[in-house]
Amino acid sequence: MVGILIVSHGKLAEGLIDALKMIVGDQEAVDYLSLNPGDSVEALTGKITTAVESLNRGEGVLIMTDLFGASPFNASGMATQSSNFPIDVITGFNLGMMIETVLGREGKTLSEISNLAFTSGVSSIKKLSDLIDLS
């Protein structure tokens, strides 16, 4: 099973995991890390490296981050360079993406899971006014 690590600014990742558990309960090989005020990018990269190692069940790890180009994303990118198993990073997470990805992992490769996360993340964003007439 592909491991999943959520990395965010502040408590967003913790909150996302909390919300995920409300909907789908405790899940195997899912963890989170936060960038807190006073943390260096290097220290975060080190924490990510340790976390993905413990999440890896042999099929690799998908890291989900909150914001493109920001430190959780950059540190995750750097962490992909020091591992001997496959890692992919997806940024711009949302709860819809999380649920589909976490539940869709059985028998899937990292690249399949990473594609699933991307398509479900994009398709879970909807405007109500596009779906029904609000006037």
Add this chain to the structure above:
Amino acid sequence: MITMLRIDGRLIHGQVIAGFSGRVGANMIMVINDAAAKNAFQKNLMKMAIPAGTALEVLSVEESLVKLNTDAFLQKKILVLVKSPIDLVALIEKGLVIEKVNVGGVINDGAKIKLTKEVMATEEEMVAWKKLNELGLKMELQWESNAIVTDFNNVIARS
């Protein structure tokens, strides 16, 4: 020529850098960092995160001093980013002329000395900050491009 020099421990940090780059009208972002200059993967990460239409150079201290003095680079409007005050002291000692520096989030590995909410320093960085202050460099602390400016010379003088 350099339109802004910013010290930021995160170097290129997505939206923060886009804000400063737009404000000063930079058409080039130059990261001066010896480790990043040797790391092709890190350079690719940086390239993805800069505003469209902006050139990127990731150079060592030595390379940057040579390039900044070429005609091609003198015609550019360059936002320079360094990770630590130590690198800026090195640049100035090797001949870089600069009057003002913008200071962002500077929390590098091992930093324990808290200067402000945004800036923590290692012992070596503290020496460098004091040196920059003694050189008369005007230092302005600004977390992001719309944030209020704090006189960072004062912060260093008081610590």
